Amino acid sequence: MQYRGYGKTGYKVSLLGMGCMRLPRKEDGQVDRERAYEMIRYAADNGIDYFDTAFGYHNKTSEEVVGEALEGERRKKVKIATKQPFGEMTTQAKIRENLENTLKKLRTDHVDVYLVHGINGSQWPDIKKREILKEYEKFKDEGLIGAIAFSYHGNYDGFENVLTEYDWDMCQVQHNFLDTNREVTTKGIDLASRKGLALVVMEPLRGGSLCQGTDAVNRVYNGAPVKRSPVEWAFRYVANFPGVSTILSGMSTLGQIKENIALFSKPDMKEGCLTDEDLAMLAKVKETYESVAAIPCTSCEYCLPCPQKVQIPGVFQRYNTASMFENFEPPRRTYMFLTKAGTDASNCVECGECEKKCPQGIKIIEQLKIAHEALKGWIEL
Ligand code: SF4
Numbered sequence: 282m283q284y285r286g287y288g289k290t291g292y293k294v295s296l297l298g299m300g301c302m303r304l305p306r307k308e309d310g311q312v313d314r315e316r317a318y319e320m321i322r323y324a325a326d327n328g329i330d331y332f333d334t335a336f337g338y339h340n341k342t343s344e345e346v347v348g349e350a351l352e353g354e355r356r357k358k359v360k361i362a363t364k365q366p367f368g369e370m371t372t373q374a375k376i377r378e379n380l381e382n383t384l385k386k387l388r389t390d391h392v393d394v395y396l397v398h399g400i401n402g403s404q405w406p407d408i409k410k411r412e413i414l415k416e417y418e419k420f421k422d423e424g425l426i427g428a429i430a431f432s433y434h435g436n437y438d439g440f441e442n443v444l445t446e447y448d449w450d451m452c453q454v455q456h457n458f459l460d461t462n463r464e465v466t467t468k469g470i471d472l473a474s475r476k477g478l479a480l481v482v483m484e485p486l487r488g489g490s491l492c493q494g495t496d497a498v499n500r501v502y503n504g505a506p507v508k509r510s511p512v513e514w515a516f517r518y519v520a521n522f523p524g525v526s527t528i529l530s531g532m533s534t535l536g537q538i539k540e541n542i543a544l545f546s547k548p549d550m551k552e553g554c555l556t557d558e559d560l561a562m563l564a565k566v567k568e569t570y571e572s573v574a575a576i577p578c579t580s581c582e583y584c585l586p587c588p589q590k591v592q593i594p595g596v597f598q599r600y601n602t603a604s605m606f607e608n609f610e611p612p613r614r615t616y617m618f619l620t621k622a623g624t625d626a627s628n629c630v631e632c633g634e635c636e637k638k639c640p641q642g643i644k645i646i647e648q649l650k651i652a653h654e655a656l657k658g659w660i661e662l
């Protein structure tokens with residue numbers, strides 16, 4: 282297993298981290314605890330020493346499962362990162378109560394990394410106003426948490442503000458070779474690397490979409506002089522960045538853990554592990570995927586905010602992902618989160634404001650209807 286430094290914290294952590302949001306489930310949708318314990322313990326006993334969970338994962342049971350699996354000697358050997366959602370941090374007392382509950386669930390007296398969960402640029406002023414990070418600083422002084430961090434979903438501009446206006450220990454962002462110009466973009470990865478804080482990358486396989494190519498994509502992979510699986514190419518793309526401390530993978534089976542540990546134990550799985558030729562091949566894979574994207578949305582967000590809070594680029598990105606990977610299931614599942622938040626396409630009242638601002642000239646109202654029909658109706662067990 283490769284290990285890397287973790288910003289200014291002094292931690293050294295495994296380059297492969299275990300994301301605990303896709304633990305195995307039983308038919309009733311609950312976590313299959315026996316299988317999850319086996320996986321988490323195998324990971325901890327075989328080189329993975331970084332576990333990432335959150336208050337909300339698996340219907341608020343992931344922290345509990347992680348705590349039960351690691352309790353005792355294993356807990357001493359690993360780092361646990363967990364997250365508190367911004368929406369749950371209404372008062373200083375509530376922030377503390379949430380951490381106390383988390384510590385109980387994790388069966389530990391401290392968490393190594395404590396994140397503000399899934400923020401974006403527009404929430405940042407509120408996070409500052411509510412003085413949430415002052416509370417986190419108190420936790421750090423009291424030894425209840427080791428590092429102060431945030432996970433981010435949004436565009437580069439918002440990321441730059443959040444990153445530069447506070448002295449964070451770590452940031453966690455989505456990145457993979459398809460998202461070079463989406464979310465924080467490669468520019469955001471470079472900025473975080475230059476700032477010297479720990480950088481944790483999630484979704485290296487884009488929720489599993491990059492595990493296998495379409496026929497057209499596989500023709501590109503097959504043309505490469507070096508033969509590697511799509512999974513290995515995707516992991517290598519992220520490992521190639523020297524500023525990345527840990528790459529999170531949400532593994533769901535013991536087999537995946539074993540395969541991934543083997544990949545991250547290769548001596549050359551490190552910064553600089555891709556040649557210019559390899560990177561050009563991955564750019565070609567990206568281009569091939571994008572050539573079948575249904576809507577030419579670049580996620581520039583010029584159309585936002587929508588007065589009805591419709592997450593226009595989020596809707597289009599899910600629809601495009603479904604088209605590119607010829608698989609509607611994962612995007613339909615995540616579309617459910619927009620529906621729950623009241624930000625899906627069905628909230629559009631056809632005011633037309635967004636269409637005036639779209640540089641791509643997309644007929645947004647019409648495309649939202651098409652996307653909604655294709656993505657609606659997911660029921661989570
Ligand atoms: S047309 Fe629909 S999506 Fe566009 S701004 Fe108006 S309500 Fe929002």
Ligand code: SF4
Nearest residue numbers: 578579581582584639
């Ligand atoms: S303005 Fe157009 S291209 Fe930009 S995010 Fe909105 S729909 Fe996409």
